[in-house]
Amino acid sequence: MTQWLAPMESYIALSAVMFFLGVVGVIARRNPLIVLMSIELMFNAANLALVTFAKLWANNAGHIFAFLVVTVAAAEAAIGLAIVVVAFRRAQYVDVDEASVLKG
């Protein structure tokens, strides 16, 4: 491991911090767009952990997995935003608390 590189534990800790920033965003915000962006934050935290472990073990399976995560995140963003658009068109709200149409 080169000298200028921070220890791998710091990368993992950074990934954990970023993941829980995303968790706070998902729980505390009401705007569905910001909730989706927080989910993207969590995806990226997971990716950072995967890339770090790939570097730790000198094995690029982690890179492959992160690549798959990126595609899944793209699909998730597209579908999530489509749902937001449909919900807004239907009820003119932008608030996850108000979205109770499916409530039994």
Add this chain to the structure above:
Amino acid sequence: MIAFWLLSFALIATGVFTITASKPVYSVVGLLGNFVILAILYLTLNAEFLAVIQLVVYSGAILILFLFVIALLSSGVKPFDIGPDRAPRIGVPAFVLALIGLCVIVFSVVRAAVVGAPNAPEGITGQADAFGSVGDFGVALFTKNLLPFEVTALVLMVAVIGVVLLAGDEKPAPPRRKPHARDLEREPIVKPVEKLIR
């Protein structure tokens, strides 16, 4: 080393800005900074291809999608955000919950640092010389992991079809030709898709 701390501080700062911004457009800007810094961090971890993918797919495609949706929804008559934010009510419990989870992870990381991380199992490490280069990644992607790569195409196809079905335009379909009498006698075999999703 110093670069890592600067980058990590900037990463956390942009993340905090993303989840605390008052308007979604500001959040997108924060997220853009976050993604760019993350791409630099990937470069320090020898993940060249993922750094480029991070810039192209995340900063280029996904954030533009967010911006388009924000522009689309904000052009309505009503104000974009109605009512106070939920953060004052639920922000503290959410923060405590996140802090507990964070402590669990940081504890396990620190313990792993003290005890020593497990070594890679036999036969998993490899490619140490060219590790992380684009060529290395490409060979691994198209030889050993070809099937997951193809499944990716399926996932994206499902997403595209789902988005078109969900958010396709609301206008009624163009008028069909007048049915013949012999068509009316037959039972319709395939129901129109629009009826299924309503």
